[in-house]
Amino acid sequence: MNRRRSLILTAAAGLLAAAVLAALVAIPTADDRSATTAAQPSPAARPDSDDRRRGHTTVRIPAGRYPIGSTASPDESPVHRVALRAFRIDRHEVTNARYVRYLNGLGIRVAGDAEPGAVAADVFRSRDAPLFIEGDEGEESDPLIALDDEHARIGVRDGRFYVAHEWADHPVTEVTWEGARRYAARAGGRLPTEAEWEAAARGRAGRTYPWGDDRPTPARAVFGRDSGQTLPVGSRRSGATPQGVNDLAGNVDEWTSSLHRPYPYDRADGREGWPRGSEERVTRGGNHVYSSAHEMRSAYRAGFSREPDRGHRHIGFRVIYPDTR
Ligand SMILES: [Ca+2]
Numbered sequence: 001m002n003r004r005r006s007l008i009l010t011a012a013a014g015l016l017a018a019a020v021l022a023a024l025v026a027i028p029t030a031d032d033r034s035a036t037t038a039a040q041p042s043p044a045a046r047p048d049s050d051d052r053r054r055g056h057t058t059v060r061i062p063a064g065r066y067p068i069g070s071t072a073s074p075d076e077s078p079v080h081r082v083a084l085r086a087f088r089i090d091r092h093e094v095t096n097a098r099y100v101r102y103l104n105g106l107g108i109r110v111a112g113d114a115e116p117g118a119v120a121a122d123v124f125r126s127r128d129a130p131l132f133i134e135g136d137e138g139e140e141s142d143p144l145i146a147l148d149d150e151h152a153r154i155g156v157r158d159g160r161f162y163v164a165h166e167w168a169d170h171p172v173t174e175v176t177w178e179g180a181r182r183y184a185a186r187a188g189g190r191l192p193t194e195a196e197w198e199a200a201a202r203g204r205a206g207r208t209y210p211w212g213d214d215r216p217t218p219a220r221a222v223f224g225r226d227s228g229q230t231l232p233v234g235s236r237r238s239g240a241t242p243q244g245v246n247d248l249a250g251n252v253d254e255w256t257s258s259l260h261r262p263y264p265y266d267r268a269d270g271r272e273g274w275p276r277g278s279e280e281r282v283t284r285g286g287n288h289v290y291s292s293a294h295e296m297r298s299a300y301r302a303g304f305s306r307e308p309d310r311g312h313r314h315i316g317f318r319v320i321y322p323d324t325r
Contacts, residue, residue: 056098058088058321059200059243066199067206069263070299080264082195089192089200090318092233092246093171093254094183096153096163099145102183103154103161116155116164119147123156134311144179145172146311151228169232171252174311177281180255189321191257193272194282194301195265196320201241201248201285201298208297210241210248216296221250224291228313231288249296252316253283253303260305278309287314 063086070076108131112123121129134146147154152174153167175183184190192200201210211220218224220239222231234246241248248254259271260280283305286296294300304314 057091059091059241059245060086060088060323061196061200061243062086063323064199064204066195066204067202068195068198068265068299070297072294072297072299073302075302076263076299078264082199082265084196084199086323087192087196088321088323089196089245090320091244093252093316093318094175094180095169095233096172097168099172099175099183100154100161100163102186103145105186110156110159110161113157114147114155116147116153116167117150119152119154119156121148142178142309143176143311144182145176146174149174149311149313151313152311170230171233171247171316173230173252173313173316175255175315175317176311177255177308179311180317181257184317184319187319187321189319191255191317192320193265193267194256194258194284195267197248197254197256197284198298200245203241203243207241208299209239210245210298211239215293216249221286221296222247222288223250223286223296225288227289229288248285248298250286250290251288252285253287253305253312253314254285255305255308255315255317256282256284258282260301278307280306281308283315289314 061084063084065081065083067079068082069079071079108128109125110123114120114123119132121133124132130141131144132147133141134143134148135141145154146152147156153170153172154161154163156162181191201207207213209216209220214220216223216239220236222236230251233251236247236250239249240246257272258265258281259273259275260282261269261271265271282301283303284301285298286300286303290296295303304312
């Protein structure tokens with residue numbers, strides 16, 4: 001190979017490498033906010049590189065015996081410790097954008113257009129409609145997400161599910177417990193148990209709130225707002241846990257896998273099982289409408305979760321994954 005040809009090949013290889021690098025850098029997903037706001041200096045702004053391939057970031061919660069419960073309410077008593085294996089948890093609540101990607105991957109045929117909040121059964125094949133249409137109160141239905149609810153943010157257009165740009169980074173709402181559980185399984189994880197959720201929020205020190213023991217303020221948590229007024233995930237970085245998990249307090253309540261049964265928590269006593277009927281599943285963390293510090297505590301477990309088979313405008317979720325280290 002002569003020197004000139006060698007130089008040309010070297011230059012071409014360099015250009016190719018630069019192009020690949022540029023392409024990798026240019027495709028952060030809508031909810032990978034840590035990557036798109038790189039100027040943030042806090043620990044929460046540094047994504048864990050081993051999870052970038054998922055299109056979002058997670059935080060490792062180490063194994064240990066974590067303090068669970070409090071003396072503030074009979075529902076939260078007794079205070080006890082629960083031994084947990086290490087796991088990884090979504091840094092952010094699952095967003096509308098992430099849930100839209102999931103829905104578009106299900107192979108559902110959609111015909112016709114419908115704005116978010118106005119999706120009707122007639123855009124689906126009859127066998128698919130029950131997955132997305134909640135129906136009236138008291139009707140038998142088992143949707144993944146209640147797209148016919150006026151508060152849903154996801155519509156259908158050109159044969160696909162979509163979310164308007166301004167809502168893409170907000171937490172998804174109107175997802176039923178089953179819709180959250182199935183998403184988590186497809187993502188390679190599962191819903192946290194309420195003990196795992198509480199351990200992620202309170203740490204081994206048993207913090208009252210994700211950030212510590214100081215009372216909630218609008219700078220730390222999305223709360224005290226009008227119904228439906230969620231904010232993009234990760235908007236309140238000063239309310240993150242020391243490890244950088246965002247919005248555990250506020251924005252939307254979060255489904256856990258656990259049935260709402262008395263403490264002490266015991267994962268082997270049936271509360272992680274599948275009873276007949278729709279027994280209440282625990283939601284955690286408080287939501288954007290709550291206004292009291294009491295309800296925003298990370299041990300609070302009397303939240304808005306009476307009907308796991310229905311969508312709720314105040315409830316979303318996040319996923320946990322096996323620890324890969
Ligand atoms: Ca939350």
